[in-house]
Amino acid sequence: MKPLRIALAQMAPVLGALDDNIARHHDTLEAARAGGAGLVVFPELGLTGYQLQDLAAEVAMRADDPRLAGLAVAADGMSAVMSFVEEADDHRLFISAALLEEGEVRFVHRKLFLPTYGLFDERRFFAAGDRLRTVESRLGVRLGIAVCEDFWHLAVPETLALDGAQILINVSSSPGRDLAAIHEVGLGTAASWRTLMRTYAQLTTSFLVFCNRVGMDETVSFWGGSEVIAPSGEAVFTAPLFDAGLHFVDIELGDVRRERIGLPLLRDERPELHLRELRRILAERTDMAIDQASESPAADDRPNGDRAARERELT
Amino acid sequence: MAADAGAGSRDIPTATEELFELPEELAIDTDVARRVMVGFIRNQLHQAGFSRALIGLSGGIDSALVAFLVAEAIGPEELLCVMMPYKTSSAESVGDARLVVEELGANSEIVEISRIVDGYFGDGDEPGDGGKSARGASQLRRGNFMARARMCVLYDRSVPWSGLVVGTGNKTEALIGYTTLFGDSACAFNPIGDLYKSQVRQVAAAIGVPEAIIRKAPSADLWPGQTDEVEAGFTYPELDRLLFWMIDKRRSDEELIVMGFNEAAIARVKRLVAVSEFKRQVPPVAKLGPRTTGVDYLYPRRRPGSARR
Numbered sequence: 001m002k003p004l005r006i007a008l009a010q011m012a013p014v015l016g017a018l019d020d021n022i023a024r025h026h027d028t029l030e031a032a033r034a035g036g037a038g039l040v041v042f043p044e045l046g047l048t049g050y051q052l053q054d055l056a057a058e059v060a061m062r063a064d065d066p067r068l069a070g071l072a073v074a075a076d077g078m079s080a081v082m083s084f085v086e087e088a089d090d091h092r093l094f095i096s097a098a099l100l101e102e103g104e105v106r107f108v109h110r111k112l113f114l115p116t117y118g119l120f121d122e123r124r125f126f127a128a129g130d131r132l133r134t135v136e137s138r139l140g141v142r143l144g145i146a147v148c149e150d151f152w153h154l155a156v157p158e159t160l161a162l163d164g165a166q167i168l169i170n171v172s173s174s175p176g177r178d179l180a181a182i183h184e185v186g187l188g189t190a191a192s193w194r195t196l197m198r199t200y201a202q203l204t205t206s207f208l209v210f211c212n213r214v215g216m217d218e219t220v221s222f223w224g225g226s227e228v229i230a231p232s233g234e235a236v237f238t239a240p241l242f243d244a245g246l247h248f249v250d251i252e253l254g255d256v257r258r259e260r261i262g263l264p265l266l267r268d269e270r271p272e273l274h275l276r277e278l279r280r281i282l283a284e285r286t287d288m289a290i291d292q293a294s295e296s297p298a299a300d301d302r303p304n305g306d307r308a309a310r311e312r313e314l315t
Numbered sequence: 316m317a318a319d320a321g322a323g324s325r326d327i328p329t330a331t332e333e334l335f336e337l338p339e340e341l342a343i344d345t346d347v348a349r350r351v352m353v354g355f356i357r358n359q360l361h362q363a364g365f366s367r368a369l370i371g372l373s374g375g376i377d378s379a380l381v382a383f384l385v386a387e388a389i390g391p392e393e394l395l396c397v398m399m400p401y402k403t404s405s406a407e408s409v410g411d412a413r414l415v416v417e418e419l420g421a422n423s424e425i426v427e428i429s430r431i432v433d434g435y436f437g438d439g440d441e442p443g444d445g446g447k448s449a450r451g452a453s454q455l456r457r458g459n460f461m462a463r464a465r466m467c468v469l470y471d472r473s474v475p476w477s478g479l480v481v482g483t484g485n486k487t488e489a490l491i492g493y494t495t496l497f498g499d500s501a502c503a504f505n506p507i508g509d510l511y512k513s514q515v516r517q518v519a520a521a522i523g524v525p526e527a528i529i530r531k532a533p534s535a536d537l538w539p540g541q542t543d544e545v546e547a548g549f550t551y552p553e554l555d556r557l558l559f560w561m562i563d564k565r566r567s568d569e570e571l572i573v574m575g576f577n578e579a580a581i582a583r584v585k586r587l588v589a590v591s592e593f594k595r596q597v598p599p600v601a602k603l604g605p606r607t608t609g610v611d612y613l614y615p616r617r618r619p620g621s622a623r624r
Contacts, residue, residue: 016619053613176351179343186344216358218615221351242350 003250004139007037008226010239010247012215015049018059022047022067025082028246029074035248038139040080043171043213043222044111044148045095047084050173051217056125060087063098063108072100079137081145081211083171085126086110092127097145097171099135107135111147112156119175119220122149132156134163141166141253144206148172151196161204162271166256168204170197172212176223176242185241190225194235202233205259205266207251214244231259334529335516336552341559343514345521349384352506352518356388359504360479364622367478371469371499372396372415372423373536374408377507378483379415379528380519384506385481387522391421395476399465402429408536411528418525424472428464435460458537462498470501479503487512487551490558491584492591493535493543500594511555549580557584 009028013021025042032040044050048059061068061084071082079101086096086108095111110129114122134142144160144167151157151170160168178188185191193210201208208229213222226239228249237249260266282288360368368385372378385394398412409425416423436457437443437450445452452460469480482502484494486509494500507515512533519529533543533551544550549557557576560566561584566574571581597609606612 014619015615015617051615053615055614055618176347179348179351180340181342181344183344186347216354218617219355221354241347242354 001252001254003252004039005035005037006209006228006249006251007032007035007040008209008211008228008237008239008247008249009040009042009046010211010214010224010226010243010245011043011046012213012222012244013043013046013049015051015217016055016059018048018061021049022071025071026074029071029078029080031246032080033078035246037078037248039167039209040075040078041169041171041209041211042080042082043211043226044083044097044173045085046082046171046213049217050213050222051220052085053121053125056085056093057087060085060093062087062089063096063105068098068100068105072105073103075100076103079139079143081143081169081171083147088127093125094129095122095126095147096129097147097169099137099143099145101138106137107133107145109133109145109147111150113149113153115149115152119177120149132159132163134160134165137167139167139253141256144168146170148174151200157200157204157206158269161206161266162269165204165206166253167207167209168200169209170211172210173217173222174212175220177220185225187223187241190223190241193225194227197227197229198233198235201229201231203265205231205263206256207231207253214242231256334520334526335513336550337513337517338552338556338559341511341513341517341555343510343517345518348510348514348518349387349522352384353388355504355506356385356481359617360389362617362622363479363503364624365477365479367393367395367476368481369395369397369469369473369476369478370481370483371465372398372412373483374398374411374415374528375533375536376519376524376528377485377515379411379524380515380522381481381483381507382415382419382421383519383522383524386419386421391419393478394419394421395472395478396421396423397469397472398423398425399428399468400425401427401432401461403539404536405534405539407531411525411531414525414528418523426468426472428461428468431464431467432457432461454538458535459495459498461537462495466498466501481506482508484508485510485512485515487555487558488543489595490562490591491547491554491587492594493547494594496594511559512551513555548583553580554584557581558588561585562588 025047029040063086081097081099083097086094097109098105099107112129112132114126114128116123134144137143142164144165146156157168174189176187176189180188183191197208197210210227212224212226214224215222223241224239224243225241228236228251230236236251239247360366370378370381372382382396396416398409400409433443435443435445435449436452443449473480480502482505484500484505485507488494489508516529534541560571568581572578600607602610
C-alpha cells in the first residue's frame with residue numbers, strides 16, 4: 001500500500017486577520033500539494049488566531065461561506081482539516097474544524113469542551129458543540145476530528161475509535177506554560193500532551209495526528225511540537241517546539257490493521273457495559289433513581305441503603 | 316539545590332550554584348524561557364509597529380537581564396539604555412549599568428534626575444516648588460517621586476528614539492507590591508514579569524549578565540545603603556519559595572506550615588500580596604453604559620489596525 005503523506009502546518013496565524021490567514025492557508029495548501037501530501041492538517045483557529053475575545057463575531061464564517069468553499073477547491077485532490085470560527089444559523093459561534101475533500105466542505109466538527117478556567121475564557125465567547133461523529137474520508141478510512149481541549153476528556157478519543165476512526169486528528173492552540181526544569185523539554189504543557197497522545201494512540205490502536213500552532217497571541221506563546229503517533233503509541237514524528245514549519249510525515253495505514261490484529265483492544269471494548277454504568281451514574285447524579293430506592297425497606301435503616309437498593313434494582 | 320530529581324528527568328542546571336542560591340523547585344529551563352521572552356519582545360514590538368525599544372538601566376540584575384533579552388530580540392543597535400541617577404545614587408550602580416551597555420554594544424544616555432527631584436522637594440536650605448509639605452517628605456515619598464520622574468524621562472525619550480518602553484519588574488516584587496505605581500512598573504510590556512527573582516538570576520547567568528551584577532545585593536537604590544532584602548525582612552530565595560508554593564501551587568497556610576514555612580512569615584507575605592492587589596490591575600471604571608472597557612468590551616490589545624502607522 002502506498003504510504004499516506006501527512007502535511008502538518010505548524011503555523012502562526014495573525015490574530016483577527018482573517019484575509020491574511022486565508023491567504024496563508026492557500027499558500028500552505030499549494031506547498032503541501034507540491035510536497036505530495038494526501039492529508040493536510042492546520043491548527044485550531046488557524047484561520048483567525050486564538051485570543052479573539054470580542055473579535056470572534058467579527059471573523060466568524062458560516063460553514064457554507066464562499067471563502068471556505070474556495071479553500072476546499074484549492075485543496076481538491078487532498079484531504080484538508082482547517083479550523084475557524086463558525087457562525088450557526090441561529091448565530092451561535094463555535095470553534096470548528098472542517099474536513100475539506102473533493103472540492104467541498106465535507107464535515108464540520110464543533111469543539112465540544114470549551115476550557116473556561118486558568119488562562120482560558122472560551123465559554124464566554126463560544127458555544128459548545130454537541131455532536132461527536134467520525135467521517136468517511138476519501139483516504140479510505142474514517143477520520144475522527146477533535147479540537148484541543150476535546151482530548152482532555154477520555155470519552156472523546158474512545159468514542160471516535162468505537163465509531164470507526166482509524167486516524168484521530170487533534171488540532172490545537174495550546175499555550176505553553178509551567179516552565180519548570182523538571183519537565184520533559186522544559187515545558188509542563190508539552191510533557192502532558194505527549195503523555196496523552198501516546199496513550200490515546202495505543203489504547204485506540206489508531207494513528208494520532210496532532211497539529212499545534214506556534215507564535216504568540218497577546219501574552220501567550222503557543223509551543224508547536226506537532227506530532228504523528230503510530231497505533232503502537234510510538235512517535236513517528238515530532239516537530240520542533242516554537243518554530244513554524246510545514247512538516248511532511250509518511251505513514252502506513254496498514255499499521256492500524258497489524259496493530260489491531262496483534263493487540264485487539266478495540267475488539268474487547270465493552271461499550272454496552274460502559275453505557276449501562278454511565279446510565280446508572282447519571283441517574284444517581286441527578287437523583288433520578290431516588291423514587292425507586294425509597295420503595296426499598298432497606299433504604300431507611302442503612303446508611304448506604306439508597307445506593308444498595310438502587311444497585312439491586314439496576315442489576 | 317540538589318539536582319537529584321528522579322531518574323529520567325532533566326538535569327537541573329547547577330553550574331551557577333556558587334553565584335547565587337536557586338531553590339530547586341524554581342529551576343526553569345533557561346533555553347525555553349529565553350526563547351519565549353525573546354519571541355514575546357519581538358512580537359510585542361512588531362504588533363505595535365515599532366522596531367526599537369528603550370529601558371531604564373539601573374545597574375541591577377532585572378534591567379540588565381531585560382537589556383540582554385531585548386538585544387537578543389532586536390539587536391543592540393535598536394536598544395536605548397537610559398541611566399537616570401539621582402545625586403545620592405551609588406556610583407557602583409552607574410558603573411554596573413555602563414558594564415551592561417559596553418558588553419552589549421547598545422546605545423545609552425545619562426539623564427540625571429537630581430534637579431527634577433530637588434526642584435520639587437527642595438535642596439538643602441533652598442525650598443522646592445512642592446512647598447512646605449514637600450520639604451520634610453519621607454524617604455518613601457521621595458523614592459516614589461524618583462521612580463515616577465524616571466518614568467517621565469523614559470516616556471519622553473521614547474518619542475525621539477521612536478521605541479517602546481520595556482518593563483523590568485520581576486514577579487516577586489510585583490506580588491508583594493514592592494514597586495511604585497506608574498513609576499518603575501510603567502511600561503509598554505514586560506518580558507520578565509512572570510519570573511521570580513531567583514529565576515531572573517538563573518536566566519541572567521545563562522544569558523551572560525556580568526557576574527558582579529548577579530552577585531551584588533539587590534537594591535532599589537532610592538537611598539544610600541538601601542537593600543531589598545533588609546527592607547523586606549526576607550531573603551529572595553525564601554520569599555520566592557513561599558510565593559511559589561502559596562500562589563503557583565495553591566498550598567494552604569496549614570500545608571505551608573507543614574512544609575516548614577514560618578507562620579508569621581506566611582501571614583505577612585499574604586498581607587503584602589493582598590494589600591498590593593491594586594498595583595497589579597488596571598484602575599476600575601464605574602459601570603454605566605451598555606459596554607464598558609475591561610468589563611464587557613473585551614478586545615485583544617493587539618487587534619488588527621492597532622499598530623502605529
